[in-house]
Amino acid sequence: MNFAEEWSAFWRLFYTNGGYKRVFSEGLKNTLIIAILGLVIGIVIGTLIAAVKVMPKYKTLPRVLNAVCNIYVSFFRGTPIVVQLLLAYYVLFPLMGISIGSLNTCILIFGLNSGAYVSEIMRAGIQSVDSGQMEAGRALGLGFYPTMLKIVVPQAVKNILPTLGNEFIALIKDTSVVSFVAAVDLYKVFTEMGNVNYEYLAPYLMMALIYIVLIMMITLLFKLLEKRMKRGERA
Amino acid sequence: MSNKENQIKTVPEIKDDEIIVIKGLCKSFHIGKKTLNVLKNIDYVIHKNEKIAIIGPSGSGKSTFLRCLNCMEDPTSGSIYFDGEDIADIHVDINKHRENIGMVFQQFNLFNNKTVLQNIMLAPVYLKTKKAGGIFAKAAVKKQIKKEAEETAMNLLRRIGLEEKANVYPSTLSGGQKQRIAIVRALAMNPKVMLFDEPTSALDPEMVGEVLDLIKELAAEGMTMVIVTHEMGFAREIADRVLFMDGGVISEDAPPQELFNNPKNPRTKEFLSKVL
Ligand SMILES: Nc1ncnc2c1ncn2[C@@H]1O[C@H](COP(=O)(O)OP(=O)(O)OP(=O)(O)O)[C@@H](O)[C@H]1O
Ligand SMILES: [Mg+2]
Numbered sequence: 001m002n003f004a005e006e007w008s009a010f011w012r013l014f015y016t017n018g019g020y021k022r023v024f025s026e027g028l029k030n031t032l033i034i035a036i037l038g039l040v041i042g043i044v045i046g047t048l049i050a051a052v053k054v055m056p057k058y059k060t061l062p063r064v065l066n067a068v069c070n071i072y073v074s075f076f077r078g079t080p081i082v083v084q085l086l087l088a089y090y091v092l093f094p095l096m097g098i099s100i101g102s103l104n105t106c107i108l109i110f111g112l113n114s115g116a117y118v119s120e121i122m123r124a125g126i127q128s129v130d131s132g133q134m135e136a137g138r139a140l141g142l143g144f145y146p147t148m149l150k151i152v153v154p155q156a157v158k159n160i161l162p163t164l165g166n167e168f169i170a171l172i173k174d175t176s177v178v179s180f181v182a183a184v185d186l187y188k189v190f191t192e193m194g195n196v197n198y199e200y201l202a203p204y205l206m207m208a209l210i211y212i213v214l215i216m217m218i219t220l221l222f223k224l225l226e227k228r229m230k231r232g233e234r235a
Numbered sequence: 236m237s238n239k240e241n242q243i244k245t246v247p248e249i250k251d252d253e254i255i256v257i258k259g260l261c262k263s264f265h266i267g268k269k270t271l272n273v274l275k276n277i278d279y280v281i282h283k284n285e286k287i288a289i290i291g292p293s294g295s296g297k298s299t300f301l302r303c304l305n306c307m308e309d310p311t312s313g314s315i316y317f318d319g320e321d322i323a324d325i326h327v328d329i330n331k332h333r334e335n336i337g338m339v340f341q342q343f344n345l346f347n348n349k350t351v352l353q354n355i356m357l358a359p360v361y362l363k364t365k366k367a368g369g370i371f372a373k374a375a376v377k378k379q380i381k382k383e384a385e386e387t388a389m390n391l392l393r394r395i396g397l398e399e400k401a402n403v404y405p406s407t408l409s410g411g412q413k414q415r416i417a418i419v420r421a422l423a424m425n426p427k428v429m430l431f432d433e434p435t436s437a438l439d440p441e442m443v444g445e446v447l448d449l450i451k452e453l454a455a456e457g458m459t460m461v462i463v464t465h466e467m468g469f470a471r472e473i474a475d476r477v478l479f480m481d482g483g484v485i486s487e488d489a490p491p492q493e494l495f496n497n498p499k500n501p502r503t504k505e506f507l508s509k510v511l
């Protein structure tokens with residue numbers, strides 16, 4: 001088959017026979033669900049870990065928490081996400097008798113994984129905020145955590161927005177491995193389309209196109225968000 | 236730490252007109268294996284309504300001394316009695332005391348992510364709401380707290396002629412405006428004493444006057460204040476006492492006419508001859 005024939009065969013599958021529906025209602029949807037929820041969980045966990053890292057460490061509890069966070073971050077940054085997915089889905093969860101399905105497992109692992117990366121991003125962001133901001137809050141009688149939450153973290157988030165955008169893009173691309181644990185994402189849907197005629201060029205080209213458009217849209221979104229936040233301070 | 240616990244039990248007699256009593260204050264920093272003794276056993280009493288100016292060469296410990304007074308730096312040893320407690324004791328709730336000790340920084344340190352009005356209202360609203368039950372406080376109570384804080388803040392802004400800046404962000408203000416707002420932000424807490432660390436050193440010369448004038452006004456109203464400054468004229472004008480710090484100790488302490496016109500300590504003489 002030449003490319004034109006292959007493309008029209010693919011187009012029949014994709015458009016005429018309604019294959020695109022599955023691309024959007026399953027593949028793209030799951031990709032986005034995993035990446036978005038993963039990022040949200042990641043931001044929550046990452047912020048908590050970053051808070052532990054910048055906590056004053058006179059007392060025992062912060063030190064213990066800090067050690068726990070270090071282990072967590074080293075594990076999730078030190079192993080590939082596929083390994084984490086496989087371990088959770090085929091080993092850990094069955095052993096513990098947890099059955100939450102493959103999609104939920106992916107969301108959870110992507111969240112935990114992203115938490116490790118976001119914690120480093122967030123910590124750098126917090127450290128980039130002038131220490132005078134914290135001092136001013138403390139001098140007014142505000143505690144460490146309220147000052148962190150109301151003054152330092154909002155400024156840190158603004159500073160790290162571009163980096164968070166990159167993390168989100170990385171997550172989107174990483175979702176292409178979730179079929180290892182039986183989740184259906186873009187890769188899975190297009191591979192199945194390819195399996196019909198054992199022709200993969202056209203489906204994978206289409207898949208690449210969808211990824212590129214998606215990521216361009218996200219880049220634009222974060223640019224707009226950044227602009228908005230900057231405008232907020234000029235008023 | 237048993238040494239420290241003993242000290243709490245022997246709270247000394249503090250007279251009514253004494254607002255901060257400093258006893259045996261030492262502060263050292265550890266840089267690698269080296270220990271730098273910055274404050275060496277300082278005793279001092281600050282009385283109500285007193286205006287104290289601190290002068291001295293760079294690195295003599297002026298800022299460190301000032302920052303120990305509200306424990307922005309934790310004293311290494313010694314006591315600082317304020318409101319009936321030794322606030323140098325790490326078991327004391329320092330936040331409660333800091334509400335009553337205003338501090339103004341050389342670099343202003345306005346909150347960049349808040350408008351001018353929010354800068355002034357933030358701490359009073361947060362702390363009063365917390366005392367009223369935090370997130371469990373009644374909506375009406377919260378509203379009332381906000382309303383009062385806003386009134387106070389607007390009055391303070393009107394006082395310094397910056398009410399039209401209420402809703403702008405600090406990045407749009409001049410240095411002099413920022414510092415005056417930082418001063419009224421501290422005033423919004425109704426502090427019993429104000430600490431200033433070189434409040435005009437980061438300002439362009441033409442803006443120094445407006446900030447000093449505001450501080451003079453506060454002085455005239457009877458605010459107790461401690462000011463680290465390089466503005467000798469200003470110190471002479473408003474201070475009741477001038478402290479000359481040198482090498483981590485208060486090496487001279489006298490009323491301004493005396494200290495400036497007739498310094499006893501040769502180091503003071505030397506310093507003054509350089510700066511005057
Ligand atoms: N956080 C810190 N860590 C280590 N050393 C410090 C720290 N803060 C101050 N020092 C040192 O303590 C000494 C006194 O500093 P301090 O800032 O109190 O001096 P200063 O009298 O305010 O000087 P200046 O007029 O320059 O502001 C200096 O040698 C300084 O380097
Ligand atoms: Mg200083």
